[in-house]
Amino acid sequence: MASKHGTGIAITLLVTAFSLAGCFKPGEAVNVSAASSLTDAIGEINVLYKLERPDVTVTASFGGSGTLQQQIENGAPVDVFISASPAQVDALQKKNLIVDNTRRDLLSNRVVLVVPADSTLGITSFNDLAGDKIKKVAIGDPGSVPAGMYARDIFSELGITDALKSRLVLAANVRQVLQYVESSNVDAGVVFLTDAKVSRAVNVVANAPDGINGKVIYPVAVINTGNDRTAAMDYEEFLFGNQAGAVFEKYGFGLVRH
Amino acid sequence: MIDTYLSPLWISLATVFTATVITFFTGIAAARWMARYEGRMRGLVDGILILPLVLPPTVVGLGLLMLFGKNGPIGQALLLFGTTVVFSWPATVITATVVSFPLMYMNARGAFEQVDASIENAARTLGAGEWRTFWSVTLPLAWPGVAAGAVMAFARALGEFGATLMLAGYIPGKTATIPLAIYFAVQDGDMNQALVLVLIVLVIVFASLAALAYFKGKNFRVISI
Numbered sequence: 001m002a003s004k005h006g007t008g009i010a011i012t013l014l015v016t017a018f019s020l021a022g023c024f025k026p027g028e029a030v031n032v033s034a035a036s037s038l039t040d041a042i043g044e045i046n047v048l049y050k051l052e053r054p055d056v057t058v059t060a061s062f063g064g065s066g067t068l069q070q071q072i073e074n075g076a077p078v079d080v081f082i083s084a085s086p087a088q089v090d091a092l093q094k095k096n097l098i099v100d101n102t103r104r105d106l107l108s109n110r111v112v113l114v115v116p117a118d119s120t121l122g123i124t125s126f127n128d129l130a131g132d133k134i135k136k137v138a139i140g141d142p143g144s145v146p147a148g149m150y151a152r153d154i155f156s157e158l159g160i161t162d163a164l165k166s167r168l169v170l171a172a173n174v175r176q177v178l179q180y181v182e183s184s185n186v187d188a189g190v191v192f193l194t195d196a197k198v199s200r201a202v203n204v205v206a207n208a209p210d211g212i213n214g215k216v217i218y219p220v221a222v223i224n225t226g227n228d229r230t231a232a233m234d235y236e237e238f239l240f241g242n243q244a245g246a247v248f249e250k251y252g253f254g255l256v257r258h
Numbered sequence: 259m260i261d262t263y264l265s266p267l268w269i270s271l272a273t274v275f276t277a278t279v280i281t282f283f284t285g286i287a288a289a290r291w292m293a294r295y296e297g298r299m300r301g302l303v304d305g306i307l308i309l310p311l312v313l314p315p316t317v318v319g320l321g322l323l324m325l326f327g328k329n330g331p332i333g334q335a336l337l338l339f340g341t342t343v344v345f346s347w348p349a350t351v352i353t354a355t356v357v358s359f360p361l362m363y364m365n366a367r368g369a370f371e372q373v374d375a376s377i378e379n380a381a382r383t384l385g386a387g388e389w390r391t392f393w394s395v396t397l398p399l400a401w402p403g404v405a406a407g408a409v410m411a412f413a414r415a416l417g418e419f420g421a422t423l424m425l426a427g428y429i430p431g432k433t434a435t436i437p438l439a440i441y442f443a444v445q446d447g448d449m450n451q452a453l454v455l456v457l458i459v460l461v462i463v464f465a466s467l468a469a470l471a472y473f474k475g476k477n478f479r480v481i482s483i
Contacts, residue, residue: 022474040282066445066446066447067445070444070445070447101417136345136429140444141428141445143442143445143446143447143448144445144446144447145443149315164433166429166432168429168430169345169428170427170428170429170430170442171427171428172445173443180427183327183328185327185328185342185344185345185427186327186345230353
């Protein structure tokens with residue numbers, strides 16, 4: 001058409017067509033909140049899930065499990081929650097935020113002591129942290145980070161809580177602890193074995209006592225958002241499948257088998 | 259229990275007091291210098307001095323971390339003396355000073371520039387040296403603006419969070435200032451603790467605003483020689 005509004009009309013039609021195209025796509029969305037130690041594993045698993053279910057968009061956010069729990073309690077639109085310890089899911093269950101029968105134990109992990117790769121302090125055990133040469137130890141904030149809670153329990157079991165009192169640098173999540181150790185700004189840090197494995201700038205020097213390691217369980221649950229949960233439950237089922245299992249094991253997680 | 263509130267309060271007060279004193283003198287010195295500097299680099303130097311005010315605090319924090327960290331120039335120099343500033347109380351003072359400096363500097367410089375040059379010149383013709391002219395004439399005349407700068411610097415130092423968290427870290431009992439304590443209290447779901455700390459901050463802020471109002475209304479007479 002040779003009218004002077006021709007271009008404008010064409011552009012308007014094109015824009016409208018593209019916008020409406022989105023309405024016809026039968027897409028589902030699943031929002032996953034996962035503990036920061038799962039950053040790499042879930043990232044890979046979501047790529048695999050996309051191949052299985054191309055029409056489902058999975059959005060993942062990572063952080064300290066306590067922070068994620070709080071976000072959910074305050075109404076964040078989360079469908080699936082994977083916590084680094086049972087306590088956070090317990091709290092949500094008490095508030096009726098978990099869909100019945102969707103809570104399942106998914107993974108196990110181990111807590112370890114790491115030091116910067118270039119450390120010359122000769123730390124070989126948790127007890128060494130109480131020594132005079134150690135000035136700063138990074139752990140997650142015990143008030144909200146599972147890795148920090150486990151660290152606090154370890155110190156308590158070994159009787160070194162008082163010795164470490166003013167040496168603890170608290171972080172908002174376990175990956176931040178890892179970063180502190182990698183940057184050599186602290187002498188040591190308490191993280192999960194799976195975190196240590198993805199880093200090239202830290203060395204594992206000690207394992208947590210068996211009593212503590214046996215309790216490190218990652219539960220998964222579907223959140224009671226009031227919306228249709230089919231997509232969320234399908235995603236959760238995928239996490240227990242063989243493809244996801246292989247990825248978890250590759251990163252060093254233990255699989256909880258029923 | 260009281261300790262959880264007192265500890266951040268003491269740390270914040272110590273940090274902010276120290277930072278404000280440092281900012282006060284360095285800000286006045288820089289303002290004095292720049293108010294009379296006519297060189298071509300004027301705009302550039304001014305921009306650098308004001309930079310911490312316009313940059314996001316996390317950028318300031320990152321810059322300081324790169325400067326004072328193990329691989330940074332100042333950090334390596336400090337290592338020769340066997341100390342480090344990262345994750346220590348002095349780091350809270352450094353970050354508070356850096357972010358509050360632009361406020362002190364800008365207010366002081368504005369105040370100095372507003373001082374009637376003829377009065378300063380009169381002092382000089384009467385035989386007063388530069389130092390004396392400054393302390394007895396310029397500063398008293400500029401006082402309301404300088405004092406306002408000090409109060410604003412104090413308030414900014416008190417509220418500093420992002421850069422502090424990056425350089426000083428969160429170490430309860432050592433670097434946990436009130437803003438950091440509030441953040442982690444909320445993270446932990448301890449709303450009561452967070453609210454009490456917020457109230458403490460409000461009291462301090464209102465007190466400083468009252469001080470600001472007082473100083474702005476105050477006029478210093480030129481001290482007779």
